[in-house]
Structure formats: C-alpha cells, structure tokens
Amino acid sequence: MTHMADEETILAAATRHLNRHHTASMGDLAKGIGVSRATLHRHFATRETLLHTIARRALDRWEAIQDEAGIEAAAASGDPAALDTALRALLRGFLNVVDEHGFALTVHLIADLPALVERGERLEDREIAFYAALQRAGMLRADLPARWISGALFGLLVALRDRLLRGDVAPRDIERLLFTTFFDGFRPAAEETS
Incomplete structure (x- = not known):
C-alpha cells in the first residue's frame, strides 16, 4: 500500500475508483486506491461522509471552472x-474534470443534502x-431551450467519461470530440446567422 495521506489525492483516486465500481465499500475503496482502511477512515469516518465530500468537491470545481472561464x-x-473565449474555456475546464462527471454529479450523492442541491441548481x-447570452448573440441555436443545451453538454461529458473508462476513446481525442459534437449540434445553421 502507498502512504498517500493527502485528502485531495484520496478524493481524486476515490472518484476514479467509484466511476468504475459505484457500490464499492470503504474496504474495497481503500484497496482500490492503495491506502489502508485506517487511512481512509482517518479522513472519512463513513462512506456517506466520503461521498458527500466528493459531491462538494465536484460542486467546488464546477464553480471554479465557471469563474475561471x-x-x-x-x-x-x-x-x-x-x-x-469564455465558452471554449468552460468546455476545456470541464474536460479537465471529466472523471467527476458521471459519478459525483449523477449518483444522487446530494439528493439528501438540500444545501448541496440548492448550490448545484444555482451553478x-x-x-444557463x-x-x-450566447443565444442572444447568435452564437448558439435560439430554437433550443438554454436548459436543454446545459443538460445535453452534461450528457456529453458523462458519455466522454464512460468512453474513456471503456477505452473507446483516447484522452488526446476528447477535446476534439467534445468541441465537434457541441458546436456542430448547437451552432446556428449558416442561413440563420446571415
């Protein structure tokens, strides 16, 4: 076992492991990420505490990506x-945390924590x-609800995460895949912008 005791490192490793094994116990997680059970429990007393910390971390990173973009x-x-510029920075930021899409934001980790639910909705x-604003500027299709665009982008990120896990796509290709799919699907047709 390694002696990684840094909480951020443990959280990142736990998220990657849980992406593959959603129901992993604390013992399975400790073994899967290369720490002792005692080390894992020193940082997170229960699995629920670990999962809620992962969810908070995902929301923190989501907000940071929005801010940085x-x-x-x-x-x-x-x-x-x-x-x-902001849109491309936002998409690239999401690609940097693609591991967190899927598990941390889809496995109902925050459903029983109203403050996290509210924060996720605010983000x-x-x-949206x-x-x-991109639609008003003629840069995204105006015939689609902005909320649909948001949901579809999230779905694309989850799909990328899943394809990476399965080895169907190479990490070097994910930016091209996301940008091509997003822009080809949501840019207005040429005749709409002229």
Whole structure:
C-alpha cells in the first residue's frame, strides 16, 4: 500500500475508483486506491461522509471552472469574442474534470443534502444564463431551450467519461470530440446567422 495521506489525492483516486465500481465499500475503496482502511477512515469516518465530500468537491470545481472561464462577465458584455473565449474555456475546464462527471454529479450523492442541491441548481442556472447570452448573440441555436443545451453538454461529458473508462476513446481525442459534437449540434445553421 502507498502512504498517500493527502485528502485531495484520496478524493481524486476515490472518484476514479467509484466511476468504475459505484457500490464499492470503504474496504474495497481503500484497496482500490492503495491506502489502508485506517487511512481512509482517518479522513472519512463513513462512506456517506466520503461521498458527500466528493459531491462538494465536484460542486467546488464546477464553480471554479465557471469563474475561471469568466462566464458571467462574458454574458454581461454580450461581446461575441468574449463569449466565444469564455465558452471554449468552460468546455476545456470541464474536460479537465471529466472523471467527476458521471459519478459525483449523477449518483444522487446530494439528493439528501438540500444545501448541496440548492448550490448545484444555482451553478446550473448561472451556466444557463451564459448559454442564453450566447443565444442572444447568435452564437448558439435560439430554437433550443438554454436548459436543454446545459443538460445535453452534461450528457456529453458523462458519455466522454464512460468512453474513456471503456477505452473507446483516447484522452488526446476528447477535446476534439467534445468541441465537434457541441458546436456542430448547437451552432446556428449558416442561413440563420446571415
């Protein structure tokens, strides 16, 4: 067993392991990530505590990606160049945490924690407002609800995560796959923008 005791390292490894083994026990997790059960329990007394910490971490990272991409400032500006830069930064940011999509945000980890549910909804609403600004600027299709665009992007990220786990796609291809699918699906047709 390794002696990694850094909580952030344990959380990242646990998320990767849980992506493959959703129902892993604490013992299975400790073995799968290369720490002793005692080390895992020192950081997280119960599996539920670990799962809720993973969910909080996923929300923290989601918010940080939005902040780093500057989606609110870009949306407020309405400037197509700023919107495009922010959108590409947002997508690249999501690719950096693709492991967290799927398990951390789809396995109902936060359903019984109202504060986390509310925070997740707030982050989604923030992103939906950004997609609506892209639509107003003619950069995303206006015939689709912004909430649909948000949900579809999340689905694409989960699909990428799953394909990576299965070895169906190479990590070097994920940016191209995401950008091609997203932009080909959600950009307005040429005649709509002219």
